[in-house]
Amino acid sequence: MTADRTPVIAGLGMTEMGRVYRPSPQHFAIEAVRAALKDAGLSAGDVDGLLVSSGMSGRVPLSIAADLEMNHLNMLGEVHAFGATAGIMVAQAAAAVKAGLAEVVVCDFAEAPLQAGRSAGEAFKGLRKPVGLTGLIPAAGLDSTTSLYALAARRHMLRYGTTSDDFAAVAVAQRAWAALNPLAQMGHKPLTVDDYYSTRMVADPLRLLDCCLVSNGGIAIVVTSSSRATDLPQVPVYIHGYAQAHRLYPSDASSEFGLVSAAATSGPAALRMAGLTVEDVNVVQLYDCYTFTVLLTLEDYGFCGKGEAGELVRSGITAPGGSLPVNTGGGQLSAYYMWGMTPLSEAVMQARGTAGERQVDKRDVVLVSGNGGILNHHSTLVLSPHSPAKG
Numbered sequence: 001m002t003a004d005r006t007p008v009i010a011g012l013g014m015t016e017m018g019r020v021y022r023p024s025p026q027h028f029a030i031e032a033v034r035a036a037l038k039d040a041g042l043s044a045g046d047v048d049g050l051l052v053s054s055g056m057s058g059r060v061p062l063s064i065a066a067d068l069e070m071n072h073l074n075m076l077g078e079v080h081a082f083g084a085t086a087g088i089m090v091a092q093a094a095a096a097v098k099a100g101l102a103e104v105v106v107c108d109f110a111e112a113p114l115q116a117g118r119s120a121g122e123a124f125k126g127l128r129k130p131v132g133l134t135g136l137i138p139a140a141g142l143d144s145t146t147s148l149y150a151l152a153a154r155r156h157m158l159r160y161g162t163t164s165d166d167f168a169a170v171a172v173a174q175r176a177w178a179a180l181n182p183l184a185q186m187g188h189k190p191l192t193v194d195d196y197y198s199t200r201m202v203a204d205p206l207r208l209l210d211c212c213l214v215s216n217g218g219i220a221i222v223v224t225s226s227s228r229a230t231d232l233p234q235v236p237v238y239i240h241g242y243a244q245a246h247r248l249y250p251s252d253a254s255s256e257f258g259l260v261s262a263a264a265t266s267g268p269a270a271l272r273m274a275g276l277t278v279e280d281v282n283v284v285q286l287y288d289c290y291t292f293t294v295l296l297t298l299e300d301y302g303f304c305g306k307g308e309a310g311e312l313v314r315s316g317i318t319a320p321g322g323s324l325p326v327n328t329g330g331g332q333l334s335a336y337y338m339w340g341m342t343p344l345s346e347a348v349m350q351a352r353g354t355a356g357e358r359q360v361d362k363r364d365v366v367l368v369s370g371n372g373g374i375l376n377h378h379s380t381l382v383l384s385p386h387s388p389a390k391g
Contacts, residue, residue: 003225004227005098005100005225005226006098006238006387006388007093007094007098007224007225007239008224008225008226008229008238009090009221009222009223009236009237009239009383010040010223010224010228010229010232011036011039011041011042011221011222011232011234012036012039012219012220012221012234013031013032013033013034013035013218013220013221013222014032014183014218014345015031015032015217015218015219016217017183017185017215017216017217017336017338018185018215018216019114019216020216020217021112021114021115021216024059024112025054025059025060025110025218026059026064026110028110028111028112028217028218029054029060029108029109029218029220030064030067030068031218032108032109032217032220033064033068033108036108036220036221037106039222039233039234040232041233042104044068044070045069045070045072046103046104047068047070047106048072048074048075048105049074049075049093049096049105050062050064050065050070050073050075050105050106051075051076051092051105051107052077052079052109053078053079053080053085054078054110054111055109055339056113057111059112060108062078064108074101074102075096075101075102075105081244081370082371082372082373082376083289083371083372083373083377084287084340084370084371084372084377085372086107086221086339086340086344086370087242087344087370087380087381088244088370088379089221090107090223090239090242090344091242091243091381093105093221093223097223097224097225103224103225103228104222104224104228105222106221106222107220107222107223108218108220109218109219109220109338109339109340109341110217110218110219111215111216111217111218112216113214113216114214144203145289145374146202146206146211147203148374149203149206149290149375150202150203150204150206152296153290154204154205154258155259156258156259156292156295156307159258159259159307160306160307162295162307163310164197165310166295166309166310166313167196167205167210167291167292167295167310168197168209168291169193169310169313169314170291170318171196171210171334172191172193172319173313173316173318173322174330174331174333175190175191175333175334176320177319177325177328177330177335178329178330178331178334178335179330180356180357181356181358182356184329184330184335184336185213185334185335185336186213186333187330187334195209206290209291209333211333212288212289212290212333212337213334213336215336215337217336217338218338219338219342219344221341223239226238226387234352235352235354235385237352237383238385238386239381239382239383240273240274240384241270241274241380241382242270242380242381242382243267243269243270243379243380244266244377244378244380245263245264245265245269246262246377246378247262247378249375257374257375260300261296261375261378262371262377263296263297263300263301263378263380264300266378266379266380267301267367267369268302270380270382271380271382273382274365274388275388276365276382278301278367281303281324281365281366282360282362282365283325283347283350283360283366283367284298284303284318284325284326284366285326285327285328285344285346285350285366285369286298286326286327286331286343287332287343287369287371288327288332288333289332289371293371293375294313295309295310295313296375298312298313298326301367301369312324313326320358327343327346328346328350328358328360329346329349329355340368340369340370340372340379343369347381347383348383350363350366351363351385352385353385364384364385364386366383366384367380368381368382
């Protein structure tokens with residue numbers, strides 16, 4: 001009998017996250033991998049593939065393979081596509097497993113930008129150093145990632161009539177999900193629209209609660225074949241589809257910056273691979289570095305028309321009890337910020353049916369997004385607890 005090489009996620013490992021400290025991101029990375037292997041019922045000796053990423057700091061070396069006693073690897077590499085990285089790592093692992101190039105691949109992310117005694121706002125300062133003409137951008141006042149996303153958000157507002165009330169609806173809905181998530185950094189703090197408007201403006205039109213959290217921690221995923229997963233302890237999460245897309249916007253008025261992201265390409269491509277459409281999706285886990293990103297991605301994936309995402313979220317459809325659950329763990333806005341591993345980890349828990357009080361009823365198709373750069377890079381995964389053969 002031919003082995004079923006359909007790729008599945010068989011393990012999920014998570015460290016403590018938030019204002020927690022280890023000597024380095026490397027320690028978080030190792031801890032996450034060990035937790036993922038334990039969850040999968042595997043040992044380091046079973047692993048023949050390792051992909052790592054360490055956010056903006058770049059401080060998780062490939063040498064952690066030796067620290068983990070992974071001594072016989074067929075696949076080893078570092079992946080970096082900003083917030084799209086997690087989805088791209090899983091896609092590479094899935095393709096390798098499907099092709100028989102590897103049997104068990106671990107995808108590992110860790111980051112530790114927070115330092116004791118320093119504010120979250122200082123976490124990423126100094127990591128990007130402008131070179132040549134790129135120095136003109138901060139000289140013009142666009143001196144942070146938030147200011148550039150604010151520019152994108154303002155353009156969308158001017159074109160489509162999107163409002164701050166729409167941003168507030170995203171923040172409030174995700175905080176309601178976070179209240180059901182014991183892992184969420186902000187789960188203990190209820191949020192109202194009035195609370196949203198009471199926070200300071202960071203970069204007009206983005207307020208403090210439009211911006212994601214900053215977290216220390218690590219998350220790892222184990223990808224293997226359906227055949228190998230048969231004897232493992234967890235419900236396998238089948239990887240039905242995956243895609244990536246990259247949109248490098250020209251700096252002129254003809255650009256679609258702020259209006260269309262690379263999600264408009266990677267989303268349909270991943271769904272085509274899965275043989276599904278957006279109407280088949282039950283649960284959505286979106287990369288939410290900002291509230292605006294959620295609105296734009298919902299539109300680009302086709303859950304609504306351009307300029308309609310605000311009304312969609314304000315209707316309550318994405319909040320607990322709604323018919324299109326979005327970011328059911330609270331997302332990066334209210335749960336924890338682990339780049340693309342935030343939506344992916346929640347997707348795995350929902351697909352497994354282990355999300356506790358926030359578990360949704362319908363979980364046949366879970367869509368996961370990753371967004372990197374300033375809306376430049378995008379990855380999409382289509383996951384399910386059901387094998388493709390069973391539909």
